[in-house]
Amino acid sequence: MSAAARARALADVGRLEQAEAAVRTGLTETPADAELLGLLAGLQRLQGHYPGALVSAEAAVAAAPDMAVLHIEYAECLLLVSRLDDALAAAHEAARLRPDAPEPHRSVARCLMSRRDLAGAREAAGRAVGIAPNSVPDLMALAEAEHLAGNRDAARAAAARALAEDPGDADGRWMMALLDAERMRVRDAMRGLRGLAADQPDRYGAPALTWPIRGLLAGLRRGLLAGVPFTAFLAVIGQWWPPAELLGRGAAVVMVFVTVGLAVRVLIPAGRLPWICLGLLPARRRRAVVAGLITAVTFLPFLSWYAAGARWQALAGSFAALIVLLAAGVAEGTNGDLPD
Structure with missing residues (x-):
């Protein structure tokens, strides 16, 4: 078995460090092997070693500049270090080399989404789907681009097509939960999130399941x-x-009235699960969310007091509560969106 094949086999079962070691062993014999350099970049990227991944991707492209897949890997590494213009250039080069393949166009779409060029991202993702109509990654790239552009129906349609191909696809199921949450279909969103949390607790655990509480506070x-x-x-x-x-x-x-109505509309359909999962959040985030909840409740008497008598003390109390609520949001470290 070649070093590349051995590394891929190890990576497929999640043994990334051993896969990287296998690649490095292969590179001692053939240090300019573009395939191994590209694999090394991908493995380093997956392990969060972004500067090293970028160096490896640059070396891979230099060794084989005509391989589109290496330019795609290079673009992914550039995105992670926020070199957006360079990433887009690398993705465009991949598309130039392989215009008949969906992956380069999907890479272009990802780069354009990072640059907030949503019209271009939708076009590139649509081109990828046109080449591979049944490709789940390409359909999900299109769904993400449509969602970012505010086209929820189009995003749902693309995600539904992806789930028709692979009902267990986590990204598709998450997109459906997100769209349900945005449309205040709280029960449907929580049902989807419960399924995701059961299948992938590391990725969709307590932070995602506490969305009704955190999302309410964000609103x-x-x-x-x-x-x-x-x-x-x-x-x-x-x-x-x-x-x-x-x-x-x-x-x-x-x-x-809006605060009370929103709380009723979100928290009652969500049930007990978000409150149970609140206790599973990391301590700092849990304290921030609890502080936000307490502060949100204190707004009601202050605002009611001002509505009843136009007292300046009530306004001062409202401003003090607002400062605490904003500080709790900063301490929480998120905007309450789905998922983390």
Whole structure:
């Protein structure tokens, strides 16, 4: 068995370090072997050794500049070190070398998504799907591009096609859960996440299953960050124009009802599972989420107090709570989206 074949066999069963050792052994005999250099880059990338992976990918491309697959690996490594322009150039070179293969076009799509060129990403992913209509990775690249572009129906259609080919595909199932979550189909989203967590607990564990709680807090942070200063602005204007104070009190009422309504709509359908999984989060994140929940609850009496009497103390309390809520979000280290 060749060094490359042995390394691939080891990588297929998750033994990445041993696979890398097999590649390095092969490179001692043929140090300019482009296939082995490309494999080394991929193995280093998968293990998180990004600078070393980039060096290996550069060497592989230099050894065999006409191999499209090496340019794809080079593009992946460049993306990981945020060299987006260089990554796109490498992906385009792969597509030039193999325009009839889907993988280079998928690589172009990934690079364009990183650059937020979503129209170009959709076009490139669509080209890959046109070449390989039943390819799950290409369909999922198209689904991701459509989702980032805000085309949820198109994203769902592409993910559904991928799942029709491979019902167990984790990326497709995650995309469906994400789309359900965004459309507030909380029960459906949690059902999908429970299945993913059962199959891949390391990737879709407690952080993903606590999405209803964390997502609710993320939504409140965004809403209150706009609503509380706006209410304060109306309160200031109300010193000279009394109707503005009434508008501010009305805004406080709206925030109270929206907060309660959103909590009911998200947390009740989610059931007990997110609360159970909250205790499984890392300690720092768990404390941040709990602090956010407590602070979110304190908003309600402050806003209600202001709505009832237009007291400046209530506004001051609301601003203090907002600062704590934002700080808890920073400490949590996420924006509450699915998954981590």
